[in-house]
Each structure stands twice: as structure tokens, then as C-alpha cells.
Amino acid sequence: MKLIEFVRERRWVPVSGYLIYVAALAAGYYYNLTFVQLGLIDLGTRLVGLPPGTVSMAMAALALLTLVVAVTSGVLMDRRGTSADLYAKLRLLFAVVLVQLVLTAAAPYVRSPWQFGLWVAVCALPLGVGIPVTFSFMIDFVPVRDRGYVAAAVAGLSFFAAALYPMEWRIEEFSAVMAAAMAPAVVVLGVLSLRRVPFVDALARQHEAFGTGRFCRPEPIRTTSATFWGLVALMFGVFFVDSLGFLRIIETPIYIYTSWQSPEVGTRLFIAGVHLVGAFVAGVLYTSFDRKWLFLWVFGLFAFTHLQYVFHIRFGSDGTPPLLMPMFYVLAVSFYTTLNFALWPDLSTPETVGTHTALGVGIAGWLATFLSTALALYSEGIGLPLLTHLTYVNALALLLVVSLPVALYVHRMVELARGVSAS
């Protein structure tokens, strides 16, 4: 690892870059995992009193708005050279966190539907801008060789924290935790971004060495290329399958109160620990193998996990579900989250990282998650049985497992037909 070299050589500036990246991304992802994805549902349904169908429409609207803002800001960042300007990105992040702090503190006081709608619309702005800004930090702070492990650290830590705290998935709890964490972050970001600091000057030059991603050598990946959009489609499928299944599972007491929301600290600690282990394993796989293996593992794990849930609902729903089921779910989630953090910067250069991260995370992550969330809420609203719902999810996961090797095989066939020599 380059990090070990930096520590041995006592080069503390790049080491501090790792720490800033992990802290910023882990905190941001924890915010999205808890406050936005789970807190917003609680806010809409419990405090505002909206029916699940209306909340699902609001979630879909938030997804679309976030996507539009993310892509617009990502493209603008690349065109104006902001993607390669660390100070400019830190100032943007300062503004993003400041707005999110206000929104977070205000959330528990939202009571009427129009207030909820306004809150959602405003929330999309910092979320959208935050995507290209935070994800593109990878090119400033983390050398290519260590990206798998650093992405694993971000995924593992954010899921570890989310699995253990807060105990109740309620907007009031989320709001208190987030506001307390954001206030000092705003101060630190203000100090780092609004005046020149020597060590930030040194960090700002690192993208010259670290900036070109793993998959952009020797030729950079173009935004219009089939490679880029193929990966966007694959990640969209991963996020969609995860969210579509999970949102119904967490609404089922027998599954959620024996795992993610178990009153037993040991059970939650087990899940948090599996997140850490899973992320680390994903980091090792990402660093050592071609990306297709990680995708295959993710789809395979999801297919097996949903198969277990379907099997359990059909044959064994009287008994306590074994922890093996959430364990495999957690493994799959940790795998693809690690992949998500490392993949988009590795498909980019300092000139394209804004657009690529915005499109990748925006479409594959946000759009898929929120569309599937809306669909899951809708299926619950129309009374679709859990077994039927998870059977659909399982079918989708199996389809993706099969499609990936078939697509790779066809791709190879096309290469051979075009006369490209075997690699």
C-alpha cells in the first residue's frame, strides 16, 4: 500500500489526505444511509401523516431533482476546471454541509405537506452538488493503488456506524445525531476552504500524480463510451435490486427486529462487524482482480440472499430467521458500496471526474435507489405480499447474475469478429 510508504517516509500531507477523504465520505454516506433514506420515510409518513404512496412520489421527485442537480453541477465543474481545483471543491462542500445542517435541524419541525414538499426540493440541491464534489475528492487524496482499500474503509465505517446507531429509525433521532456531527464539520471546512492553508496547497497539487484513474490508462474512458454506460447500467441494477428488496424487508417485523433493528446489541454488533469484514474483502478483491469479478460476486450474493428470504417466507416463517440471511445481505451491500466509491474516480481523469461521478453515482446510485424505494412503497401500498415482492427481486438478481457473463462473452465475440487479437 502507498499509505504505508507515506507513513514510513513521514510524509504526513498525503496521509492527512487519506484521513480527510475517509472522514468526509464516511460521514456523507452515513447521512444518506440514515437521515435521507430512512429518516425521510419516517418524516413523511409519521410526522406529516402522508400516505406511503405520496411519500414514494416525493422520494422519486427527490431522486430526479438530485440527479439533475448532480449532473448539472458535475458538468459545470469539469467545464470550469473546478474538478481539479481543491479549494473550489472545499468551498462547495462547505456550502453543501451548511445548507444540509439547516435542513437537518429543521426536519423534525416539518408538519404540513407543502412544508414537506419544499423541504424535499431544497434537500435535492446540496445532495446533488455534493455528489461530484465529494466523490471527486478521490483524485486529490488517494493514489490509484490504494483506492480499493480506502473505498472499503469508507463503506465499512459508514455502515458500521449506521448499524449500531441510532437505535430507533426516527427523524428526531437522526436529526439530533447529524446536526451534532455537522456543526464542527462546518467550522473545519470553513477554515480549510475560505483561506489558504499551506498543507491544503500541497494536497491541491496531488491530483497531478493521483488524478488519472485505474481504467483510464493508457487511454481515458470517454463519457459516451459503451464501457462507461455499461458500468452505469450494472451499478444501477445493483442499487435497484438492493433497495427494492431491503425496503420491504425492513417493513417486516420478523426480519427487521431479528437483525438490523434487533434489541440485542450482539446481533447489531455482528451486522456491523460483517459490514467491516465485507468491505475489507471487497477492497482486497477490487485491488487484486478485474472489476467483473466483483460485479459477479455482488449479483451472486444478492441472488443467494433473496433466495434465502423467499425460501424462509415460503417454508419457515414460523421460526426465527437465521442470522445467515442478513449476513449475506450485508456482505453484498458492503461489496457494491466499496465498488461504487472506487469505480467512478477510477473511470475518470481530473478533466472528467465531475461528470463521471455525477452520472455514475447520480444514475446508478440515487436514481436507482429512489426509484426502487418508490416502487417498494407502492408495492406495499397496493398490498403485494412480501413473498411475491421478493420473488420479483430474486428473479431480477438471478437475471443479472446470468446476464453479466453472457454480456462479457458476447463482448468477446464482437471483439473477435472485429479481428481484435486475444489479450
Added chain:
Amino acid sequence: MKLELIPLLILALLLLSAGGADVETAEFVIEGDHEVTDHRGALIVGDATVTVPPDAEVPGPVYVIGGELRVEGTVAGDVTQLAGVLALEDGAAIEGRLQHVAGTERTADGAVVAERTAVEVTRNDPGPVAAYLPTALATLALALAGAWLSRRWPTLLENVGATARDHALISLTVGGLVFVTFLSVFVFMAFTLVLVPVSLLGLLLGAAAVAYGVVALGYLVGRRLETPRVGLATALGVAVVVVLLEASSAVPVVGDLLAIGLLLTGFGAVVLTYFGLRRFEPVTLPE
């Protein structure tokens, strides 16, 4: 779930299907304390404590493969004990047949068993030689396999051994992931009954791969002897590895973790090298 329960679970599922019971309603209780009052199908008691309370009646069949089954009420069908503890309290009734194969059984005077069969196993206190005989035989078998392989196809062991040595973290990671995933898949397959043969085959193949990994690690150790008699060196190396694995189990937790880590590293190297058919090289990353 304890690994040693897996063969017993598969055996219980085989007995269940052979007995014509409806496997779709079977429940496998893996852990925790449970009180069963109205379960409608077969019950398999794993590493858990299951109680049938005084006024309850469960239809059976019930298979005890670990943990404890405490009967205070009635089991209408058969009970088969393959391991674990079976406690029949006062007032308990087994209206079917109680088949005792192994494990501990406690029967109160007031308990009623309609029919009882037992597989008598005469157990002698093993002497020091007999206690270590299975390990010694396994070591001998692995050492012979290692000696033969290292003389016949040394490249296979060289590839696996070099991967385990040069890429230990990747081998351990891949070994752990493949082991946990495929073990779960094979156990899951056993529940379908149709796939029990595939499940058994998979478990055997997995055990063979783990053994192959031990042989490859033994080959690595043997090479340090720097002797031209590669077969003998590998056999001695395998013996050293097995002794190391046995000795490490004497240290609680840390020793077990070390032993598991070593086995998984060897197993992962076997997987990564396609059983030694090629050398593993991770992707090259730029600085």
C-alpha cells in the same frame, strides 16, 4: 451454526425424506431458546434449546442433531436423536418411536415412550495412542498424497504454495469468502432434498480442496529442508503443518483463529490457482 452440525443436518434431511415426511413444513432451529407449541411439521433441533411445554402436542417427526430437546408435553410422531441432549420430563409422552443413535438422554420416571430402539455403541476409554490415531492416519494419508504429488507434478504444488506465500492476504480473503458462501449454498441445497447428492459432492470437493491446501503448505515447509528428496521433504512438511494446526488448537481463540486462517489461506490459494494449474498474479495497478 457449528460446522460439525452440517453432516448431521444433511443426514437428518435424508432420514426425513426417506420417512416420507413433508419437508416443506420442516423447521430447523439453529440457535437460542424456543418453546414449541403448535408447530405443524417436522422439527430439526440444531444448536438450540427447544422445549415442548406440558400441555402442548407437536406432531413430529423430531430430529435432535445438537443442542437440547426438552419434552414436557407430547410428541405425536417419532423422535430421532443423533446427538445433543434429549430430556423427557415427568408427564412427557412420545407416542411414536424414540430412536436413540447418539447423544445424552435423560428420561424421568413419569415419562412415557411408546416404542424405543437404540443403536448400541460400545465406547471404550481411548488410550493415548487410540486418541490420536485418527489424526495420525489423516496425517499419514496427506503426507503420502503430498509425497506422490510433489514427485509426479511438482509444478501444481509449487503454484499453490507460491500463491499462498506471496499473496497470503488475497488467498486468505478469497478462501474465506468462497468457503463461507459455498458452505451456505451447499447446506441450503440440502434442504431441497433433490440436491442432497450435489450438496454432499460439494462438501467432499471442498474438504478435498482444503486438504490439498494443507499439502501445498507442507510442500512449502518441506522445501526449507533443502533436500533433493522432494517427496520425503513434502511428507515431513505436511506432518509439520498438521502438528502445527493441532498444537494451535490448544490455545483458545487465538490458536483457533490461526489454524482457521492457515487452512483458509491454503484453500484460497488452491482456488486462485485452479488447483495449481496456473500461477496467480493479481492485476497490475499504477503507482
